[in-house]
Amino acid sequence: MRFDIPLDQLEVSLDIPWKESQQPYHTIDIYFDVVPSTGTLNLFVDEGNQELIPLAGGTHRLLSMGGFRLAQGGKMDKLVLQFASVTGGSGAYVIINSYNAWPQPQFPDGAFEGTRALTTQPYIEANIKRGLQFEVSSLNPTLLAAANQDTIFITGSKPVIVKARQVSFNGAHLTARVYRGSAYTGGTPIGYFNLNDQDPAAGTVNILGGATVSDPGTEFGAPTYMVGTDGVGNSVVGTFATTGSERILRANTTYLLMITNTDSVSQRVAAYLTWYEGETDL
DSSP states (O other): OEEEEOTTOSEEEEEOOHHHHTSSEEEEEEEOSBOOSEEEEEEEEEOSSSOEEEOTTOSSEEGGGOOEEEEEESOOSEEEEEEEEEESOBOEEEEEEEESSOOSOOOOTTTTTTSSOOOOOOHHHHHHHTTOEEEEEEEEEEEOTTOEEEEEEEOOSSOEEEEEEEEEESSSEEEEEEEESOEEEOOEEOOOEESOSSSOOOOOOEEEESOEEEEOOEEOSOOEEEEOOTTTOOEEEETTOSTTOOEEEOTTOEEEEEEEOOSSSOEEEEEEEEEEESOOOO
16 A cells, blocks of 8 residues: 655544554555655554554654654554654655564574574664764762752653763762752753764753752652762762663653752762653553
């Protein structure tokens, strides 16, 4: 089945004929006569219950990378394409084929006997290649005793997965806390960076420093208590140091990252944060 796709619409819904939609496996091929210079595409399927489910591998596809193929397991009554910020391009079309057996290549022979290796990559590496991994850092040369360093972190239209937070300090004690639904006034925007300099997605997060916090909100995570050696200057704490440990933040929500100097003297404090913006695949 071939469907011609207009690139000047934000959303295109394709109805799959009943006979094909009931097949258990499908391939979706997307092509362009002329590849757009910018723009993203999100793909969703409706399995017959009027609920849109993100298609595996179909989140925030960069149109500038050209056509691609995805495979879908399960019934597919509709395929929904959502476009954003498309510039240029023409002749877009989708070809959908349905099968009774899985159409993609299976594991190579010997993969589970130790005679053939499989190539894998961690999520952060994949996120960076897709332009969806971001980072920010800060340095406070003098955080006074008993003082707080408050950072307001406001998510946009996408949920956020914090992959790592690292804090380094040169004193004996420090505490980091996280809050949701914080109230504040003022603050100065803090710039952050995409780890992909070739095809970066625009970030939806806003970060503020120096805000006056009137209500920290609801604490939603365990405090991180940091213990170092006074004056050594090499105390480093990775908040999510366990493999697979990360923190998921809601979309359109205000958060507070609070670092408190619990030592009796001032300290130098540096912090680093890296996160992914978008839906999860689970």
